[in-house]
Amino acid sequence: MGKNAAYFLLGGILLLAFSTGTARAEYYRYKDAKGVTRYTDNLGEVPLDQRKAMTTYQSVAPKPKEETKDAAAASGKGKDGKASEAEKSLADQMAALNAEKAALEKEQKELSAQRTALESERAQATTPAARTAVNDKARAYNERVKAYDARRVAYEKKVKDFTAQRSGK
Numbered sequence: 001m002g003k004n005a006a007y008f009l010l011g012g013i014l015l016l017a018f019s020t021g022t023a024r025a026e027y028y029r030y031k032d033a034k035g036v037t038r039y040t041d042n043l044g045e046v047p048l049d050q051r052k053a054m055t056t057y058q059s060v061a062p063k064p065k066e067e068t069k070d071a072a073a074a075s076g077k078g079k080d081g082k083a084s085e086a087e088k089s090l091a092d093q094m095a096a097l098n099a100e101k102a103a104l105e106k107e108q109k110e111l112s113a114q115r116t117a118l119e120s121e122r123a124q125a126t127t128p129a130a131r132t133a134v135n136d137k138a139r140a141y142n143e144r145v146k147a148y149d150a151r152r153v154a155y156e157k158k159v160k161d162f163t164a165q166r167s168g169k
Contacts, residue, residue: 026105030054043108044149093162100155107148114141 027041030050040046046054118138125131 025059025101027057027059028054029057042152043112044145090166097155097159097162100158104148104152104155107151111141111145111148114144
């Protein structure tokens with residue numbers, strides 16, 4: 001499977017995983033080197049030279065549905081409409097995933113702001129000492145990005161596992 005197909009599949013899985021929640025996501029549209037329009041929810045995938053021209057979108061949270069007593073019974077809820085233990089467990093897992101996603105999104109924005117500041121600082125560094133200081137900050141920034149990417153990959157695996165668990169696979 002090609003890289004683009006894998007991203008498309010991952011996007012679909014994420015969309016399914018959060019289709020019943022109230023999670024919001026940020027998506028980016030940009031053109032790749034061949035002029036093809038691309039969409040991603042990971043700012044790290046957008047080439048640096050395309051970030052100024054990219055378009056940012058916010059997902060829209062779905063409206064909650066009201067359940068009838070028959071629908072509650074079919075969904076695993078009791079006669080009183082309360083969720084079963086399995087439903088509570090899934091809800092707890094989804095809440096944890098949503099919290100982790102929010103933390104990752106916040107960190108991603110912080111990293112983006114830090115990168116912008118570093119680029120500005122680099123442009124103003126005229127002395128060897130100033131350039132060395134900026135390079136040291138850039139190394140620290142790169143380590144933070146690596147750590148962020150590792151957490152993001154772990155999160156994506158959790159989402160995949162959660163989706164598989166929900167579908168019974």
